[in-house]
Amino acid sequence: MSDIHLAGISKIYGKNGLRVLPLLAQGMSSREVLAATGCQVGLYDINLHIPAGEVFCMMGLSGSGKSTLVRHINRLIDPSCGSVHVGDLNVTALDAAGLREYRRRRVSMVFQHFGLLPHLTVQQNAEYALRVRGVPPPQQAEQAVYWLGEVGLGGYEQHYPDQLSGGMRQRVGLARALAADTDIVLMDEPFSALDPLIRQKLQQQVLDLQARLNKTIVFITHDIEEAMLMGSRIAMLNAGRLVQVGTPTELRHHPADDYVAEFMQSAR
Template sequence: MITLSKVRVEHLTKVFGRRTQQALDLVKEGKSKQDILKETGATVGVHDVSFNVENGEVFVIMGLSGSGKSTLIRLINRLIEPTSGEVYIDDQEVSKMSKEDLREVRRSKMNMVFQNFGLFPQRTIQQNTEYGLEIRGVDKEERRKKAEEALDNSGLLSVKDQYPNQLSGGMQQRVGLARALANDPEVLLMDEAFSALDPLIRRDMQDDLLDLQERVQKTIIFITHDLDEALRIGDRIALMRDGKIMQIGTGEEILTHPANDFVREFTEDIDRSRVLTAENIMEPALISNVETDGPNVALQRMRKEEVSMLLAVDRKRHLKGSLTAEKALDARKNEKPLREVVEENVRKIQKDTLVTDIFDMIYNSPAPLAVVDEEDRVVGVVVRGSVIGAMADTGEVEENKSEATNENETTEDEGVDVDA
């Protein structure tokens, strides 16, 4: 079977203990992890987990302590042997490889970054970074170049001759990441890599990882118990509980369409403004093509939609500004084309702009914000009420949209009679 996925996991299961089959039977009966342990003495670490990770994707596996996330990542590189199921890297079945083949895959295709930095205190930063290449038998000059390149990518080249105890915790973790990248792995496994760092350093490391990923484009499987961290760095997230995956999706999908009550409760306290985007809260844009429409056409559209302003666009739906009823009336009275009365007071934002970033933009804006796609075409509009609603409570967004429409767009607020 040929697949574009870099990593493929199929029905992966791990039971710790002797009474494996009995434990699996109890899982199928819907017994809890705690009940199974009590009845059989066996612990279900991971049960029937399946997912794909695409090339260049940051795939985050998250859950509370005991959910099975760390067991799962160790099953992927076979630090733990699975009870059943398969793991594939580029369609090579890792779960059935010989020890020699597995060792080669770990050296050339996969590398792992742990929570504890694991640096050798007697070695310099350069020597620590070269370590993986050294045990692979890479020539001294080549491993020096590869290590320096990895350190440069991680912003550590200037400290290459220092020792680990001379660096902060965040910088030591950067060295651990650089050491993993020096081997040029195709798949990077990161197990709670930032959990031991204080919040400010942790956020810096998340930024560093995102910046680094833009440059090196590795396939990353990242383990965390922190939902904010998962939402910040993950292209997709797998949320685990008691060894099972509850839901896989983007941060937006998990927050806006939770698969069950557990996911809903797990995510209820998250700051949605840091995940929701303009595309989530935008309304359809009411527009006028000022290259083809005349004043009467624009005024008729305003009357029909019961608004006093339209977004002005060209034939390709590229934003030109705003067109108010007052300006359209002036154009009709003085026989001007609409393009001469357009006001350039509308800002545009991309569909993926975060709500938290929109707030400051729209706070003092005289007009709504135009949302544009990858080809710079207007696809929607964001009004102040939608942003406030999203910042306060996602469930109130729709209600706030209607209030914001009255505040920002109605003819009564503008004080213009479009029938004049």
């Protein structure tokens, strides 16, 4: 298992984006920076430790930077400055070959919009990470069939994604991530497009599987009730800045500001 350290992560979009960092350090808001320089602040000076073996939630309103931040962990997005470490591995320092190997073996991702390959069967989608890794075909099939069964899709192996409901497609994505057998699983608002009852079933399924597997799961959501259900701890982001990190109880009883308090008041 691996913990995750994000140190001084900033992501600035625009020409010569690093020039705005001193403005942000002086207290200028992201909106003021955009008006003055034309640069968009995605993230600013994020320092975060995610312990191994827990479900860690990142949440905030749309545009808060949560999806941008999680994509730094697998380097789908490179930071403007700062570093990402997974255990002793400096992910931000990896070359192209090292990054491919890291993605193949250490980290997997479940996307909001399924991310399935439509021309592949359910089983072939679940096998995909293992195929890329070079695992022999019999082992690919064995692992894919097992995890499809674990997520309730036994018997659907030869179906295609367009033959499945949204909830079933998301289960394929989950099975693919679990079949990859990585220490870290990134989940970017995986259930937000699903009906409430299906969402509740999949939330519980992830928690039940986590009780057995003890992965490091980084779970992105904009739903405070989902965050409180899923997360051992929650990181609250607002306009690209980290506002507060704590357990659900800590955030409920000791919100750092009105932004956090408003979220907590909306939770049942």
